[in-house]
Amino acid sequence: MDLDFVANNWHLFAALVVISLLIGFDTLRRGGGGANQVSAVQLPQLINKENAVVVDVxxxxxxxxxxxPKAINIPVSQIKDQxxxxxxxxxxxxxxVLSCRNGQQASRAATVLRKNEFETVYTLSGGLAAWEKENLPLER
Known part of the structure; x- marks a missing residue:
């Protein structure tokens, strides 16, 4: 990159850095705490083929x-203790597979599990809202 251009247009360069950092932060925030994401459509297959357990946080x-259905409840506030x-x-x-209403709490819980060396951790992409959007069954 031409240093004269950067020096003469430092405000553009600063804006580029800020935007890059914001995009990077958002990507990390949405990343599921290092966990893979599974869609609402894929989740039943993961449950049936790999005997996945769903933890609603x-x-x-x-x-x-x-x-x-068949999810166990461990609130995100208690995940470390459980x-x-x-x-x-x-x-x-x-x-x-960690689930919550929209995916944010599941991402936080996934971070805790990954830090405690749980390797096969997924988050439900879009959370329970995505599950309902696909008209999949709910247990009450």
């Missing part, structure tokens, strides 16, 4: 309003 009152409950799935090599 919403608060209990939200969970009672509707969740993916790692022992999830350990049995890791030892059986069962994938863990």
């Amino acid at each position: 919403c608060e209990p009152d939200e969970f009672k309003k509707g969740h993916i 790692l022992g409950q999830l350990e049995k799935f890791r030892t059986k090599n069962r994938p863990i």
Whole structure:
């Protein structure tokens, strides 16, 4: 890059850096905490073929309003304290799929699991909202 151009147009260069950082931050924020994402359409296949377990990380009152059938509820605020409950799935090599209303809480929970060496962790892309959009069943 020509240094004279950068010096003469420093404000454009600064804007480019800021925009790049914002795009990078947004990409990391949406990245699922290092977890792979699975779509609402793909999730039933993952459950049926790989015996995946769905962990809904919403608060209990939200969970009672509707969740993916057979999902277990561990609120994101308790995920660190409940790692022992999830350990049995890791030892059986069962994938863990984290879900919540829109995907943000699941991403936070995925970060915790990845930091604790859970390797087969997914987040439901778009959360329960995407599941409902595909007219997939809810358990209440």
